[in-house]
Amino acid sequence: MVRFLFRVLSLLALCVGVVFCVIDAIASVSASQVIMTPISEAWIETHPGSLMTLEELVVGRLGDGAWLALRDVVLPQPAFAAMLVLSLAFWMIGYKKPSLAGRFAA
The missing domain is CATH 1.10.287 (Helix Hairpins)
Structure with missing residues (x-):
């Protein structure tokens, strides 16, 4: 299952x-020209409130460094x-x- x-x-x-x-x-x-939409842009267009919720969750549980790493490494990648x-x-x-x-x- x-x-x-x-x-x-x-x-x-x-x-x-x-x-x-x-x-x-x-x-x-x-x-x-080549256009690749980053994850953050696609996420904000789809459901902007959930990205803020994810930020609060990550900062609250893992700290500011984890959110900065997620924001700078993962979110700019092509969706x-x-x-x-x-x-x-x-x-x-x-x-x-x-x-x-x-x-x-x-």
Whole structure:
């Protein structure tokens, strides 16, 4: 059941990553230059209050240094790349290894 949940989360993250990639591709073609939307900008456009809530949570539990590292390292990354990496991580967590005995073993 948990593997199924992680596989579904992987599929959803993959779909969102592809949507972000298509949006960036369309914006890049229309502007005649490469445009990659950072996570922070996509997050603020989607739900601005939750980013402030995340900041309060991280500062309250981990301190200012953790928030500064998150803000300076993670949030400027392209949104499509972050979602694709998240999708890969969820898929790896939900992956079921094939049986060592083989497909037709009893």
